[in-house]
Amino acid sequence: MEQLAERAWRPHQACEDYLSEFRHCRSFRNHFHHYYTYGTAPSCQQWKEDYHNCRKWESHKLAEAKDALQKSERRRLEEQKNFTPVWKLRQAPPGDWHRPLD
Amino acid sequence: MQLYKDRHFSCEDCDGTVSGGFDAATSQIVLCQNNIHQQAHMNRVVTHELIHAFDHCRAHVDWFNNFRHLACSEIRAANLSGDCSFTNEVSRFNFGLKAHHQQCVRDRAVRSILAVRKVSQEEAQKIVDEVFDSCFKDHAPFGRIPHGNKDAKFAYREYMNRDRYYANL
Numbered sequence: 413m414e415q416l417a418e419r420a421w422r423p424h425q426a427c428e429d430y431l432s433e434f435r436h437c438r439s440f441r442n443h444f445h446h447y448y449t450y451g452t453a454p455s456c457q458q459w460k461e462d463y464h465n466c467r468k469w470e471s472h473k474l475a476e477a478k479d480a481l482q483k484s485e486r487r488r489l490e491e492q493k494n495f496t497p498v499w500k501l502r503q504a505p506p507g508d509w510h511r512p513l514d
Numbered sequence: 515m516q517l518y519k520d521r522h523f524s525c526e527d528c529d530g531t532v533s534g535g536f537d538a539a540t541s542q543i544v545l546c547q548n549n550i551h552q553q554a555h556m557n558r559v560v561t562h563e564l565i566h567a568f569d570h571c572r573a574h575v576d577w578f579n580n581f582r583h584l585a586c587s588e589i590r591a592a593n594l595s596g597d598c599s600f601t602n603e604v605s606r607f608n609f610g611l612k613a614h615h616q617q618c619v620r621d622r623a624v625r626s627i628l629a630v631r632k633v634s635q636e637e638a639q640k641i642v643d644e645v646f647d648s649c650f651k652d653h654a655p656f657g658r659i660p661h662g663n664k665d666a667k668f669a670y671r672e673y674m675n676r677d678r679y680y681a682n683l
Contacts, residue, residue, distance in 0.1 A: 422678075425672075436664055436668065441661075449615040449661075492653065492657055496648050499573040502571070
């Protein structure tokens with residue numbers, strides 16, 4: 413039963429999406445924008461690896477592929493949060509957001 | 515966060531060369547109809563102000579008393595709205611390439627602060643420098659800096675996948 417649940421896991425996006433991210437990352441346009449923003453070339457290798465791991469999981473259900481993919485996605489998510497916020501986040505939108513104007 | 519164009523947008527005539535603003539007191543985005551003449555400019559201003567609205571809705575931003583909060587939102591708006599794209603900078607005769615985007619974001623954030631608060635250039639610069647590293651990295655809600663339509667499309671795709679995302683990590 414547990415094995416069934418394991419095999420039912422799916423990557424967070426279609427494998428083709430990883431490939432399209434890789435191609436987009438490698439495009440001239442993206443290189444230009446990355447240099448213009450950071451002064452360096454982008455590193456795109458991770459997208460390619462994620463694509464291969466995604467395909468390995470879909471074709472052969474390899475546990476290592478799934479683990480590698482999950483690890484990569486978690487790392488990506490962490491990188492997005494890699495800063496100390498200047499403000500405190502709300503639990504709900506401001507009460508007066510929809511308040512009628514006079 | 516739901517926006518209604520009749521409630522949350524207001525087209526007005528403005529002083530000087532200001533293009534728009536976000537009024538936290540009334541929860542409204544103000545668009546300066548006398549200073550916006552091109553569609554591309556309009557798109558940019560709306561995106562810029564929407565980022566302020568987004569920050570207002572998702573965080574306790576003290577617009578009036580906390581200059582660090584104000585600076586942070588201005589950094590994010592300049593960073594994520596396309597204000598500092600290469601073409602826009604060239605059209606302002608600011609020719610820079612290597613990491614110029616960051617310089618532009620700093621400069622425009624300072625300008626935005628000076629436009630709405632009575633502080634000196636040095637003070638505004640100091641506050642922007644203090645919060646820059648943190649706020650420049652905050653790419654919410656895009657997850658990346660959208661430099662063009664493809665970036666925006668991919669960011670949207672990630673957003674639509676988000677439930678599947680969190681369930682599978």
